Amino acid sequence: MPGLRTSGLPEAPMSFSPLRTLVLVCGVAATASACVTINIYFPAAAAEKAADRIIDEVWQLRDAGSPAPRSNSVPDAPHSPSEKGAEQ
Amino acid sequence: MKALTKLTRWLAAMALGCMLAFAVHAQGNLEVDSPAISALKASMQKRHAQLAPLYASGAIGFATDGSIALRDASLLPLAQRGGASALVAAENADRSALYREIARANQHPEWEVDIRNTFAQRWIDRAQAGWWVQRGGAWVKK
Known part of the structure; x- marks a missing residue:
């Protein structure tokens, strides 16, 4: 927990969280779609x-x-x- | 910690949703409406008028590799044999291009062989009674 928070400003963990969520979601979605698109079997x-x-x-x-x-x-x-x- | 669990759950749902959406999209349809494909279809459609009597006579048959072949040229008058070979060559060029273009239109050039095999099976399955098709290396009259 402390290791995760040290990079952000100490007084603003609440405002940083939605941005991080967004980035994470975008990353996961992009990765998932890329994997599926590349590895999809012949329909x-x-x-x-x-x-x-x-x-x-x-x-x-x-x-x-x-x-x-x-x-x-x-x-x-x-x-x-x-x-x-x-x-x- | 509770927020983290919630986030993880949300992310998992999101990822699953994306995968499903892409899988469904990829499974639902094959893109066959590019300009190149339309041009090839039109060309083959026009040629079919000349090919149909040759299918019916047995001179040309449907091969297992998704092409057509001059099966028995002796069924044709000598004067027509050259024209028939040219038709076969032109049709096979169009068919190869069609399989390649479908694969390319779907961003999967490596599917060309699968698409060719699928077409080969469908051409043969749907050939009309009296037409000749290749099955297991032998020519069979439907």
Whole structure:
């Protein structure tokens, strides 16, 4: 306890504490996010969903009438209508 | 001491929250809307009109590595073979660029191989009846 406080002004431990808290929180948050971002494993499910969406778009031109490949397409992407509209 | 405990607890909650938020964000979606990806999609979409009959004839099939291959050129008239090879080469160049761009758009260039494998599986799974796909090194008609 005394070791922690010696660096601050003796009369102002109360005003120093919120700043230190803020710095600590920022440090921990930055470290945590950096760790997670760097070490995250490949999101296989998201990749599959993205692949299906792109395959839908690439094959759409001639295969819009075939029911099988279109059956599992889910309207999960809010921005896809405008994007498809722009490309068609 | 009580304040320290409170602070520690708060910090732990904060850190956990951040981790969860980033994990959820990373898991939820893959970024596939960069200008480069859109251009590649448009190019592949246009080429598909020419490729579809070649898939149906069996001349071109879907390989296990996420590319397409000129499986049996003898199914095509001699005059068309050169054009078919050029189509395959152009499509494979676009596909490779697409896998690379998706990985790059997500700030993970090292994911390129995983993305290629995912696409390879999906192209093959979703190929239409009558199209040829590679399974375990052998060509199979769906």
